[in-house]
Amino acid sequence: MSELAAQIRDVLARGDRGLARFGARVHRYELLAPAELALPAELRTFAAEVGAGGAGPGYGIVPLARIAPTKGLWPVAHLGCGYVAAVHEHGEVVMIAPTVTTRIADGFLAWYADWIERLGRGAPIDPVVATGTCALAGALSAYLAMTEERLGGLSDDQLREALGDLGPGAIAIAAEDGNLLFDPGDPVDPCVACAVLVDNLVVQGLRRDVVAPGLPPRPARNVSPPG
Helix, strand or coil: CHHHHHHHHHHHHHCCCCCCCCCHHHHCCCECCCCCCCCCHHHHHHHHHCCCCECCCCCCECCHHHCCCECCEEEEEEEECCEEEEEECCCCEEEECCCCEEEEECCHHHHHHHHHHHHHHCCCCCCCCCCCCCHHHHHHHHHHHHHHHHHCCCCHHHHHHHHHCCCCCCECEECCCCCCCCCCCCEECCCHHHHHHHHHHHCCCCCCCCECCCCCCCCCCCCCCCC
């Protein structure tokens, strides 16, 4: 663990100083002070030797001193669009979506090391969620379909105008029932796939700030996860 801890601190100190990567403007590559906490083994080691929260996958690792287990799941990060990464009491990392729970890593340290390795070489972040599966993609598709029906077609200029008509915060993503980090209806930030979708549409007239900003996670949760 000491070697990984040194690598983590080195990469965080020298990488992405412009905070351009997904989630960076939230966690800012800052770590909370290490702390001895009652957590699953790898998570406990990370908290004690690296930091008790801060820089990490998604929008960063939540303050670990404030999380509580729910049915053997410790929520550790918001991945965007309400998806939560949680450490199972048996060690694996799972992504909790509104209707399904999917394993995304065999352990917390491997999951975090993969994020650090990608950051260190400037590699793309694993989106985890497939493009087009979130509510944001559906909302944009429905809006453009209605515009096309109203105009009887949609030329490139009309597409640009339609996307440009969506002002700052025009689209809000809300957390659903059973979320381990947010209350139902809380505004949440987009996932990687949705952030890439927005970036791809910027050249066609969409504003980068079209998605309303989300609230920070509320780690102390005690609700039943889906599934």
